[in-house]
Amino acid sequence: MQQLLENRPRLIGLPVLALMLVVWLIPPPGATHATTHEISLDATQYEYAPGRVHVNQGDRVVITLTAADVVHGFYLDGYGLERRVEPGVSQQITFTADKAGKFRYRCSVSCGPLHPFMIGELVVESNTPYWRATGLVLVAVGGMLAYLWLTGKNKSYQEVISGK
Amino acid sequence: MLTEGRIDLLERIPLLKRMLKARAFQPAMMLLTLFVFTLAILTGIAGTPAGSRNFGIIFVWIVWWALLIVVLVPFFGRLWCTICPIPAPGEWLQRRAIIERLPGKLRTRGLRWPRRLKNMWLQNFGFLGVAVFSTIILTRPNVSAWLLLSFLLVGVALSAFYKNRVFCRYVCPVGGFIGLYSLLSPIELRVADPNVCADHKTKDCVTGNEHGYGCPWMVFPGDLTRNVYCGMCFECLKTCPKNNIVLNLRPFGSDLMVAKERRLDEAYKAFIMLGCALLYSVVLLGPWGWLKNWASMDTLPHWALYASSFVIFNLVLLPGLFALVVWLIRRITGNQRPFHQMFVDFAYTLIPLGLAAWIAFSFGFVLINGSYALVVLSDPFGWGWNLFGTSGVSWTPLGTSLIPFLQVGVLTAGLLFALNTAYKVARQHNAHHRPAFLAMLPVAGFAVLVTLGFLRLYLG
Numbered sequence: 001m002q003q004l005l006e007n008r009p010r011l012i013g014l015p016v017l018a019l020m021l022v023v024w025l026i027p028p029p030g031a032t033h034a035t036t037h038e039i040s041l042d043a044t045q046y047e048y049a050p051g052r053v054h055v056n057q058g059d060r061v062v063i064t065l066t067a068a069d070v071v072h073g074f075y076l077d078g079y080g081l082e083r084r085v086e087p088g089v090s091q092q093i094t095f096t097a098d099k100a101g102k103f104r105y106r107c108s109v110s111c112g113p114l115h116p117f118m119i120g121e122l123v124v125e126s127n128t129p130y131w132r133a134t135g136l137v138l139v140a141v142g143g144m145l146a147y148l149w150l151t152g153k154n155k156s157y158q159e160v161i162s163g164k
Numbered sequence: 165m166l167t168e169g170r171i172d173l174l175e176r177i178p179l180l181k182r183m184l185k186a187r188a189f190q191p192a193m194m195l196l197t198l199f200v201f202t203l204a205i206l207t208g209i210a211g212t213p214a215g216s217r218n219f220g221i222i223f224v225w226i227v228w229w230a231l232l233i234v235v236l237v238p239f240f241g242r243l244w245c246t247i248c249p250i251p252a253p254g255e256w257l258q259r260r261a262i263i264e265r266l267p268g269k270l271r272t273r274g275l276r277w278p279r280r281l282k283n284m285w286l287q288n289f290g291f292l293g294v295a296v297f298s299t300i301i302l303t304r305p306n307v308s309a310w311l312l313l314s315f316l317l318v319g320v321a322l323s324a325f326y327k328n329r330v331f332c333r334y335v336c337p338v339g340g341f342i343g344l345y346s347l348l349s350p351i352e353l354r355v356a357d358p359n360v361c362a363d364h365k366t367k368d369c370v371t372g373n374e375h376g377y378g379c380p381w382m383v384f385p386g387d388l389t390r391n392v393y394c395g396m397c398f399e400c401l402k403t404c405p406k407n408n409i410v411l412n413l414r415p416f417g418s419d420l421m422v423a424k425e426r427r428l429d430e431a432y433k434a435f436i437m438l439g440c441a442l443l444y445s446v447v448l449l450g451p452w453g454w455l456k457n458w459a460s461m462d463t464l465p466h467w468a469l470y471a472s473s474f475v476i477f478n479l480v481l482l483p484g485l486f487a488l489v490v491w492l493i494r495r496i497t498g499n500q501r502p503f504h505q506m507f508v509d510f511a512y513t514l515i516p517l518g519l520a521a522w523i524a525f526s527f528g529f530v531l532i533n534g535s536y537a538l539v540v541l542s543d544p545f546g547w548g549w550n551l552f553g554t555s556g557v558s559w560t561p562l563g564t565s566l567i568p569f570l571q572v573g574v575l576t577a578g579l580l581f582a583l584n585t586a587y588k589v590a591r592q593h594n595a596h597h598r599p600a601f602l603a604m605l606p607v608a609g610f611a612v613l614v615t616l617g618f619l620r621l622y623l624g
């Protein structure tokens with residue numbers, strides 16, 4: 001096996017790809033008991049309070065959105081939810097957090113110079129995309145190190161540098 | 165001479181050669197970009213202060229930036245410098261001509277650029293200087309416009325005192341990082357046979373002739389082994405009487421292995437770029453409003469603390485951590501090479517990672533805010549115009565579900581490229597495989613940690 005890999009080091013790509021596939025397909029942890037999260041989200045130039053919200057996948061989320069200074073907006077990436085909120089008039093947004101991952105909520109109404117960067121984060125646990133991405137990167141690094149080890153072993157300095 | 169794995173595009177595509185040899189090509193492109201640049205300045209100064217409705221902000225920091233960092237730099241290196249409008253007025257004043265090649269010397273005081281500034285340090289500090297104000301520059305049209313105008317004026321002023329493109333070569337903060345990252349690009353301008361240049365008495369590419377000017381970037385193409393300081397102006401293609409200039413398609417990152425020209429100023433540019441991508445991801449794309457306000461100068465003490473932390477992180481902390489990595493390599497391998505040389509050499513492994521980090525960061529706001537481009541195209545000043553019927557287009561964030569995948573993909577590619585580079589650099593230090601492999605491991609660990617940091621910010 002080792003001999004085969006030393007002769008044809010690119011074959012290392014096969015187990016690496018298989019491992020990446022496994023990492024990608026690992027099922028997320030079993031669903032927890034779904035609960036309802038009532039969140040008061042206050043928008044001011046140029047932040048939301050709280051700036052980061054954690055819920056579990058499957059939870060029902062009820063956001064009461066208020067604006068403290070000027071007219072703001074709320075757009076939730078990945079879920080496509082959008083609301084406009086004026087000072088003194090709260091808005092309620094209800095949805096089920098059925099997709100895991102980190103989703104940014106951002107102001108959708110031009111509210112001042114830093115408007116494009118007025119961002120908050122909804123983390124829907126178990127945040128499988130993040131853990132899968134981390135796993136994929138580590139597997140890819142392992143594969144690359146194995147490839148470099150195998151290819152460099154019998155190559156001269158000139159062959160390594162020229163990439164032969 | 166390295167021609168293996170190279171394809172000469174000028175030979176393969178005669179039309180491209182004709183186009184690049186034509187004296188009108190570069191000025192025509194510059195006039196076009198100068199028009200857009202002037203509009204960006206005018207709209208910045210006279211248009212609406214709302215950045216998302218101002219052509220100057222959207223076309224410079226969204227459209228141009230996306231084009232530059234996602235397409236031009238990774239795939240075409242310094243091609244932006246070919247058409248950049250900033251040096252145009254100064255260069256045309258020096259030449260007293262836009263298209264034709266007039267006889268006589270350049271109209272300038274002809275002063276010598278100070279020897280101690282013949283490096284990238286001015287560009288490093290210039291970039292950091294702009295970077296600490298970037299939250300303001302990116303969001304205030306008038307500040308952005310004055311910055312662009314100041315680039316233009318400094319370019320003209322330097323052209324009045326110094327020959328050629330001193331601004332581009334030694335001052336332009338954008339040109340510095342384009343040059344560094346052009347080491348990675350799969351395009352290179354070189355000579356077909358350096359011996360032809362060595363034997364050539366008149367060196368027309370340096371002195372100029374009736375077909376074109378001597379290299380405005382003060383480069384001798386016969387010695388060119390890296391892309392960093394070649395501005396791809398193609399004057400040498402026009403002047404070379406030996407038909408010795410080639411434009412090669414080559415493997416990505418070929419220049420990273422040119423060991424003899426590695427320098428501390430370029431190494432620091434790699435740290436600054438990587439550090440800025442990390443800090444911008446925290447400040448601009450993170451959920452911490454207080455940090456955005458500090459960066460936006462809500463009070464002077466807050467901004468001073470932010471700016472000093474920003475500079476210290478880039479100039480001391482990040483290079484300091486990397487110095488520890490190099491110390492570890494020396495401990496593991498017992499390598500007796502000078503510490504300075506190992507530090508500089510291994511820093512080049514961060515170049516692919518840095519470019520990947522900038523692309524990933526840019527995906528985070530370019531796709532989200534790209535739809536504003538249609539609005540400002542119809543109403544560049546924000547005065548209620550509707551030139552092309554698109555001023556009423558509502559804000560439509562693009563690819564919000566796709567962006568994390570793009571970011572993971574590009575960061576992983578950059579990381580793997582960095583590991584490959586680290587191993588090759590280590591082999592340059594240690595001819596044998598095993599000690600070289602051991603030597604690259606601490607660098608690999610550093611690059612993996614940085615990548616995981618980006619993943620945490622974008623997905624975690």
